[in-house]
Structures are given as structure tokens and as C-alpha cells.
Amino acid sequence: MNGSDSAPLHRQGMDYGESEDVQKVHAAxxxxxxxxxxGLEPLSLWLIGIxxxxxFFGGAYLGRFSGSFSGNSLDPGTVPTKSHGPGPGGGGQQPQQELTPAExxxxxxxxxCAVCHQASGLGSQSQGYPPLAGSEITNGGSRRAAMVVMKGLQGPITVKGQQYGSAVMQPWExxxxxxVADVLTYERQEWGNHGGPVTKEQIAALRKELANHPASFTGPDLEAVPTDANLPGGEEGAAPPKPGEQAKPGAPPQGSAPPATPGAQPPKP
Structure with a gap:
């Protein structure tokens, strides 16, 4: 037998004796x-650009109109009014002016409040909302009006000779x-009312006083308070200082000597 035929049969395959070119096999x-x-497709460059x-534009918009990420940036009570008049020197806009307490x-x-009491302050007799215009509560002392705003009101109440009792006012503390001080100042000076201003220090003192008062006030509760009772800590009827101005010092009490003039001789006994 030849040497080529001496290979074991278990090592001989179906292609035994055939020869193939390796390059031809790889070329195929x-x-x-x-x-x-x-899932492995390349992302379009147009989509990347979009x-x-x-x-870019989202970040620019957020940086321009973010309101410094402040919680009261959209609060209507803190947004100043814009002045569109000519600025100093002719053109341009004037700087924004700070709002007054009434504004x-x-x-x-x-x-x-306008949903119930109406923008005119006349309230609604049919729905049980008492008026604020000409009301003895808003025109009297500041204490009763502040009590109602802080703790709310329930039950019947008589305002301007008419009884209101079908609606319940929620507390706004x-x-x-x-x-609270600003809205009370507005209500007491709008619609022909003649009440004085209310400060936040007065409301803070009333808040501490009413801290343990659990329920809303009723008509008898308000009737027990004198109509001219004012909140402590403020001069009733005094106009509030304008923004940027300090309150003028009050007159010296009666019986006190006037301030001494520099260089003047002291009075003889």
C-alpha cells in the first residue's frame, strides 16, 4: 500500500483528497x-443639529425668563409696574417704579377676593357676600377687618343694615x-372708603395674638369688638410713606422742651 493510503479512516473526511485555494474561499x-x-444605525447629522x-435656544430662554428661580417671580403683588415714558435725556424707558402698598x-x-366681593367692592346680596365699599367694618378701626381676613368668617353678619349669611369666608392668613397688610390697605382706601393703612408689623402682632384661635370668627365676635378698635403698632389715619421715603418723625410730646440750637445758652431756671 502507498504511504498516502496508510492514514486512519477516522481522519478522512468527505473532502479528503480535494484541494481548494484559500484565497478563493475568502474572496467568496x-x-x-x-x-x-x-438599533445600530448611525444617527443623522441633521437630527444632531436640530x-x-x-x-441652545431652550437654555437661552430659560436664562432670560427664569425669574432667578424665585418662588414669587410671578406673584402679582411683587411685580413692579413698567413706565413707558421717555427717560432722562429724551429716549428710552424710565426705570421701573416700586408699587405702593395700595397698588x-x-x-x-x-x-x-374679587371673585366674591366683586371688583367694585359691592359684593353680592343674592350669594351672601357682603360689600366692602362703604362698609362699617372697612371704614372703622383696622382690627375687625384684619380679624376677618386672618381667620375668616362664618355665620350671618349685618353690613350696612342688610344681613348676609349664606356664604362662608375662608381664612387668608x-x-x-x-x-394681608397690603390688601387691607387697599380695601380701606378704595371705593370711597376712608380707613387708614395697615402695616405688616401690625399683622405680625395680630398673627401671634390669634395663634391659638382655632375657628373662624362670627358676627357676634365682631360685634364684641369696638368699631374704632385699631391694630397696635401704627397711627391710624396716617398716610403710608412712599417707596424710598422714610416716615417723618412725629412731633415731640406735649410738655417737652424743643431741641436745643447749637451755640444757644441753656434757659435760666
Whole structure:
């Protein structure tokens, strides 16, 4: 037997004795295209550009109108009014002016109180909402009006000779001392009312006083308070200082000597 025929039979395959060119076999494999696989497609450059523009303009808008990420940036009581008149020297806009307490209170009233008491302050007799215009509560002392705003009101109440009792007013102490003071100042000086201003210090003192008062006030509770009772800590009827101005010092008490003039001789006994 030949030496080539001496190989074991278990090592002889079906292609035993055949010869193939390795390059031809690999060339056939290279001609075959790779099967597509879902999820590995390249992202379009147009889509990348659109995403980049969206991120750019979104960041620019957020930086311009973010309101410094402040919780009260859209609060109507803190947004100043804009002046569109000519600025110093002719053109341009004047700097924004700070709102007065009554102007801030008007915004707070429009957002929270006008639904029931109406923008005219006349209320609604059919729905049981008492008027604020000409009311003895808003025109009297500041204490009763502040009590109602802070703790709310329930039950019948008589205003301007008419009885109102079908509606319940919720407490508004969650507004904060400044907003409560502003809305009370607005209500006491609008629609022909002649009440004095209310300060946030007065509301803060009343808040501490009513801290343990659990329920809303009733008509008898208000009737027990004198009509001219004012909140402590403020001069009733005094006009509030304008923004940027300090309150003028009051007159010296009676019986006190006037301030001494520099260089003047002291009075003889």
C-alpha cells in the first residue's frame, strides 16, 4: 500500500483528497454583505443639529425668563409696574417704579377676593357676600377687618343694615403678613372708603395674638369688638410713606422742651 493510503479512516473526511485555494474561499466570503442589525444605525447629522439648536435656544430662554428661580417671580403683588415714558435725556424707558402698598393690595385683591366681593367692592346680596365699599367694618378701626381676613368668617353678619349669611369666608392668613397688610390697605382706601393703612408689623402682632384661635370668627365676635378698635403698632389715619421715603418723625410730646440750637445758652431756671 502507498504511504498516502496508510492514514486512519477516522481522519478522512468527505473532502479528503480535494484541494481548494484559500484565497478563493475568502474572496467568496468577502463578497457577502453583512446582515443589517436593528438599533445600530448611525444617527443623522441633521437630527444632531436640530437637537443642538433646541438645547441652545431652550437654555437661552430659560436664562432670560427664569425669574432667578424665585418662588414669587410671578406673584402679582411683587411685580413692579413698567413706565413707558421717555427717560432722562429724551429716549428710552424710565426705570421701573416700586408699587405702593395700595397698588400691591389691588393685585392681591384681584387674585383672591374679587371673585366674591366683586371688583367694585359691592359684593353680592343674592350669594351672601357682603360689600366692602362703604362698609362699617372697612371704614372703622383696622382690627375687625384684619380679624376677618386672618381667620375668616362664618355665620350671618349685618353690613350696612342688610344681613348676609349664606356664604362662608375662608381664612387668608396663608398669604403672609405683607400681602394681608397690603390688601387691607387697599380695601380701606378704595371705593370711597376712608380707613387708614395697615402695616405688616401690625399683622405680625395680630398673627401671634390669634395663634391659638382655632375657628373662624362670627358676627357676634365682631360685634364684641369696638368699631374704632385699631391694630397696635401704627397711627391710624396716617398716610403710608412712599417707596424710598422714610416716615417723618412725629412731633415731640406735649410738655417737652424743643431741641436745643447749637451755640444757644441753656434757659435760666
Amino acid at each position: 466570503i468577502q463578497r457577502e454583505k453583512q446582515e443589517p442589525r436593528v 437637537y443642538a439648536l433646541a438645547v 400691591r393690595g389691588k393685585k392681591v385683591f384681584a387674585a383672591n 396663608s398669604l403672609g403678613d405683607q400681602k
